[in-house]
Amino acid sequence: MDYFDRFAIPHPSPAIYASMVAIGLTMIAIVIGLTYFKKWGYLWSEWLTTVDHKRIGIMYLIAALLMLFRGGVDALMMRAQTAVPDNKLLDAQHYNEVFTTHGVVMIIFMAMPFIYALMNFVVPLQIGARDVAFPRLNALSFWLFFMGAMLFNISFVIGGSPDAGWTSYFPLAGNDFSQSVGTNYYMLSIQIAGIGTLISGINFITTIFRMRAPGMKLMKMPMFTWTTLITNAIVVFAFPVLTIALLLGTMDRLFGAHIFSMTNGGMDMLWANLFWVWGHPEVYILILPAFGIYSEVISTFSRRNLYGYKSMVASIVIISFFSFLVWMHHFYTMGQGPLSNSIFSITTMAIAIPTGIKIFNWLLTMRKGKIKFTVPMLYSVGFIPIFTIGGVTGVMLGMASADYQYHNTMFLVAHFHYTIIPGVVFAMLAGLTYWWPKMFGFMLSERIGKWAFWFIAIGTNVAFFPMFFTGLDGQARRMYTYSEATGFGPLNMLSFVGAIGLAIGFALIVYNIYYSVRYASRDIGSDPWDARTLEWATQTPVQSYNFARTPQVDSIEALWDLKRNGKPVFQGEIEKIHMPNSSGMPFIMSCIFFAWGFSLIFSMWIPAIITTIAIFACMAHRSFEKDDGHYISVEEIKATEKDWEVLNDENR
C-alpha cells in the first residue's frame, strides 16, 4: 500500500463525505463562536485546566452523551440495514465497520465515561470529601479518555474505521486480513482511554479509603460509594490485562510480531482469552455502579432505608470476585473440552445468586415503602423486569451445552442488550435525572422525562425481544444481510421499529434538557427529592470546596438522620480550606498522547519518537514542580455560606 493511501478512506461513500463536511463545519463554528463571544479564557481557566471533581464529572457527562448519539446512529444504521432481506443500504464492509464502532463506542466511550461522570460528581460529596485523593490525576484521567475517544472517532474520516468487531479477534484483526489502519485505531485509542481509566481506578480506591468523613466506617458508606469502591477494585485488576493485550496486538499490527498470528507460532486464541479476562470483569465494572444508583434511587423514592444493606455489600463483593472466573463462557465453542466448560458453566450460573439477592432486596426495599414514581424511580422499577429477562437468558447462555446453539447468534445479542440497556443505560438515565438538580441547579421536566422513559422501555423490548427468536432460528450475529428464504425478515423489521422507538426516546431526552434549561424553576432548594445521603447536604450549585465544615457521620443515611432525628452533621467552627490548584498539564499531556497515538497508527516514526519524549518530559515536569495548592480564607467561606446557612437553619 502506498504510504499516503493509508490516510484515505478505504471505502468512501456519500455519507462519509457528508460527515467530513459536517465535522469540519462544526469545528469552524466552535472556533468562531468561542472567539466571537470571547470565551477562550473562560474555557481554559474554568474547564480545560480544572481539577474540580464536579466539573470533571460534568465534562465526562457531556462526552458520554455525545458518544451515546454516535453509537446510537450506528445502531440505527445496523437495524435499518437488516430490517428487510437483501437490503442494499450498507455494503458488507460498511456494516462491519458500523457494528464494530457501535460496540466500542457504547462500551468504552459511552458507558465508561457515563459511570465515571456520576462517580466523579457524586462520590466525593457522598463521603463528605472536598475532592478526590489525586485531583490532578483525575483531570489527566478525563483528558486521556477524551483524547482516546476523539482519536477513535476520527477513524471514519481519516484512514477508515476498525472492522473486526468490538472483540477484534485475531487473526481477523491481524495484518493479513485487516489491511487498513482501522484496527490500529482500535488498539491505540482504547489504550489511551484505558490508561485514563486505570488511573481513575487507583484514584477512587484511594479517595474512598482515605477521605471519608469522620465516623463513616466502611459499613456506613452509602451503597453507591460501595459499588464505586468495588468497581474500581475490578478496574485495577482487569485493566492491566487490557493494557497488555492491546500492547501485544499493537506489536503484531505495527511491528510484525507474531503473537496472535496464524503463522510462526502465533496463538489466535490467546487474544480471545486476554480480551475476555478483561472483558468479562468490564461487564461488572459497568453494572455495579448501576446497582449502586438503583439502591440510592429506590431507597429515596420508597422513603425507606435500603433493605438488607449487609447482604447487598456481600453480594457486590462476591460478584466482583466471580467476575474474574467466568471469562471462558465467551468461547465455550473453542473446543477446550467438557471439563473446563462444565466448571465455567457453574461459575457463570453462580453469579446469578448474588445478583438475585440484589433484585429481591430492592423489591423488599419498596415493600412497606411509600413509592413515588418520579423519572429516576421509573427507570429503576422498569429495570427490574427487563433485567430479569436479561439475567435468566444469561443463565441459559451459561449452560455450555445449550450455548453451543446460542453462541454467535442473535439470541446472544438479545441477551446482552437486555442486560446492558436496563443495567447500564437505564441506571445512567436514572442517575442523570436524579443528580441533575445538584449538578445544574434545576430539575428536568418530569412530564417529558416520563414520555422518554416509556419510549425507551417499550422500544428496548420491541427491538430486542424478537432477536431471541431469530437467534434460535439460526440467524448469526454480525450478518450484514440475509436472504428472504430464511424467514428472518418480519422479526428484524419489528426490531427496527423498536430501534426507532428508542431513538425517539433519546431525542426526547435531548428536548427535555433544552426545555428544562429554558423553562425549569431555579428555586428548588438544595434537596429537591427529599433524599437521604450527604451529597444533598451541600449548597446548590455546590461550592468549589463542597462542605464548609467537614461533616460528622454516624449512619448510612446521614442526611435523613439529620432531617428526621435532628442528628447534627455539621458542627464546629469554619476553618480555612486547603484546595488544589488548577493545572493545564493534564490537558497538554493528553493532547500529546493524541498526537502520539495518531503517529503510531500511521507508522510515522519520527513524530512518534518526539511525542514519546514529550510525554516523559511532561511527567518529569510534574515530578519537579512545586505546587502546594491554595487556601480559601474563613472570611470568604463565611461570605459564600451566609445566605445558605440561614436558609438551612430555617428548614431544619
Added chain:
Amino acid sequence: MIKKWSFLSLVVGLFAILAGCEPLLVLDPKGPQAETTANVIWISIATMAIVVAAVFGLMAYVVFKYRASKQSEDYEPPHIEGNPIIETIIVAIPVIIIIFLSIVTVKSTYEVEATPKGYEDQKPLIVYASSSDWKWHFSYPEENIETVNYLYIPTDRALEFRLYSYGPITSFWIPQLGGQKYAMSDMITTLHLAADVPGEYMGRNANFSGKGFAENIFHVKAMSPEEFDKWVEDVKANAEPLTEEKFDELLKPGHLGQLTFSGTHLGFLPPPEGHHHGSHETNDDEHGSEHAHAHEDVDTDHSGH
C-alpha cells in the same frame, strides 16, 4: 401499569406470530445431539419461567400496594434493616435452582462432546471440514473425495467432524444437527454429530470472519447410507481430481458455488494435527493413511494450549 400490559401483549403477540411460522431451527432437532441441546433449552426455559414469574409477581404486588397515591398522607415507612429468614430464603432458592441447572449442564455437555448416544459401537464417518475466506471444504478421507460448500451425510451413523481454518476463526454450525464449534488455523477441533432424519439442512459459519461472512453458508443433505454410498461411488467415478494448484486457487478469498472433487487436499496440505502451532512442515509424516494416529492427537490436542 401500561408498561406491564404492553409488555405482556408484546410477548403474546410474538408467540402468535411465531405459532404461524415454521418451528425455530434450534428447537426442531434432526439428530441426537441437537435433541439433547433442545431438551436442555426447554428445561432451562421452564425453570427460568418460574424465576421470571416470581420476580414479576412480587414486583407487581409491591408496586401496586405500596405506591404513595394509595397511602395516607401521614404514613411514614418503617426502618427495617433486614430479616435473616427472608434473606436465607432468597439465597437458598436460587442456590437450589443453580445446582439443578448445573447438573443438567454438566451431564448434557459431556453428552454432546462425545459420540452420539446409540452410535457408540459403530465406526464414525470422518469428515475434515476446513474453512477459507468464505467457503467450506469438506474432505472425506476414507472415501477419498472432497466437496466445497455442500455436505452429504448418511443418516443413522455417527459423524466426526475435524475442524480447522485457512483464515480467521470460523464456527461450524448445523443448527438442526447440533451445536457449533470453532475452526482455527493452528489446531483441530472435533465435533460429534449424527442425523436421524433424511433431509436438507442449513449449515453456516457462525463466527464473524470478514466481508464475506454473511454468505458463508453451506448446504447439508442427509440421506440413507445406501444413497450416500452411491453418491460416493458416483463422485469417485465422475468428479475431476483435486490438484494442489486447483486447491490453492480455491483458497483465494471469495465465494464459490458447490464443487465436487475426487481425492482430498489432506495429502498435499495436511491439517494442523500436531502440537506445534503453525508448524505445517513438521507433520508431513503423519498425513495420508495415518488417520488412526491422527485421531489420537485430536483427542488431546488442547492440553498444550
